[in-house]
Amino acid sequence: MEAFLSLANGLSVAIQPMNLLFALIGVLLGTAVGVLPGIGPALTVALLLPITFKLDPAGSIIMFAGIYYGGMYGGSTTAILINTPGESASMATALEGNKMAKAGRGGPALATAAIGSFVAGTIATLGLTFLAPYLVDIAVSFGPEDYFALMCVAFITVSATFGDSPIRGLTSLFIGLTLGLVGIDILSGQSRLSFGIPELYDNVEVTTLAVGLFAVGEALYVASRRRIEEEKLEPVRGSLWMTKQDWKRSWKPWLRGTLYGFPIGALPAGGAEIPTFLSYSTEKRLTKHPEEFGHGAIEGVAGPEAANNASAAGTLVPLLTLGLPTSATAAMMLAGFQQYGLNPGPLLFAERPDLVWGLIASLFIANGMLLVLNLPLVGLWVRLLAIPQPWLYAGILVFATIGTIAANPSPVELVMLTAFGVLGFLMRRFDFPIAPVVVGLILGPVAESQLRRALAISLGDPMVLLESPISATLLAIALIALILPFVMKGLGRFKAVED
């Protein structure tokens, strides 16, 4: 009941004209960057951070969430029409979706993706609405040592447990943690890893890191292997509408996809890849048309698409209630909160209910907007794919550099951007995951301050971490999550169930 009341209050915030406008801008931008290869929602939020600094916090955060949801919708369009998914979350969609498009059934594939995303997004946002107050109640009783242990769980699961290689994932995380050390330590006033460079005293900017890794790194990587890739855009042929048969085959996968996506997204396990591939393999097993799988089965589009949208909503559960980002985009949204001095968590629910519930209510609105924007207007979005690749990446780099310099007007910041770009390129080339670096940079300092608070209270006795039952349990979970991928070689093969 309490949740309904809060949601109603939130709705009154969300339907204010300015906030509706921000939501609309968010979903438009999100769909556009989802459709375009090379830019994702994380990069877009990163680029917008400096620009939105002077705007109203509620409005910009509503816009960021719109970008997140919109990116999930837009990614499916690219995955279906050209076989290169804009995001890893859309990889499963591309398997069957692109086959459907080649067989002239691109319309129904896009429709089942959009409607499935809407259904899943709405159910999952309802889940967020009812789950959030409970988690907030639990989180209130957390001490600093419990928070630190919780962050350890997130660190491990985001980087090690489900990736291709736990060592490479952890390496990425520790690069992020190292970058998080740079700058003046707030508690003692001493500078760390700054080497007398003034720009380094106030920490490595999250914006600069994310833009460097995602924009510059991606551009370098794609340019270096341009001749290897070839892309072919399938025109949308035939009716956009789904037949009765299509509906019948789609609704169960939508619901099952939601059931995978929301809980896995809500656990600090990170990423939408696992639920989408779980959904794909489930649909493949349960289908009454096994002969169609591999040649364009609609269930194989409906399920994963629902799963990836549901997981996006699920990711917001730990982000809003605990301040834990479990994906690159969630990490950037956390940076968005932080730039206004807001810290997601139980306190935010108590202090700024208008903002939190306004955001949650606006997610329902954004979902509705996205359905309208994506189904009838899909032809418009497809035209974005006609932008020649050289101009697209040149434009991305121009916005990346100007966005960085607008946030911190100093050439040193651009040198750092370039360095992070080279780092991003090397990490892509050697198959190190990118998201743990960003999560490490943002969450590292938070984890450090919780750890030091815990140690200060215990007068420096590290056993405090094991004496709290919550913290001890969470650390045990983190340890298991760390050891598991070494013992059971290939939890990462969740990703490899394509065949």
Add this chain to the structure above:
Amino acid sequence: MTTTPHRRIDAAGLVIALLLLALAGLVWSDMTKLQILSPYDLGPKVMPIVVSIGLVLLAIGNGISAFRGDLPARDSLDWKPIILILGGLAILIILIALGWGFMIGTAILFAATSTAFGRRAFLVDLLIGAGLAVFVYLLLGKLLTLSLPAGPLENLL
């Protein structure tokens, strides 16, 4: 992703392991210069200690993978586009550092990147890049009143 393991030592992997080791050394030596203010705990030293120990362990882990040749297969590398893009970025940084504003450098970066992606119309792209720079300047600098590095060209607008 599970190709047959090639039993060759991966030189690049060893370089990565050495770099991680060097990074760990850097973090550790920086940590030793910190002062502890509280008599009870390690304060600002805790996290650098944790991070540098972690980096050493990961350097060992990466080194082992390199010796076993566990690294993923890599495509052949085309250096020319990388040099073009990094060159464009370098020119932009130098021009801004010299106080020439960001527009000229931005236009050059646009054209250089576009060339790196295979277009052969440098002058046309230079003009497009300049147009984009003017648009962004008007949007961010004038409309949202963010401070962008200004040079002679920006002051004309």
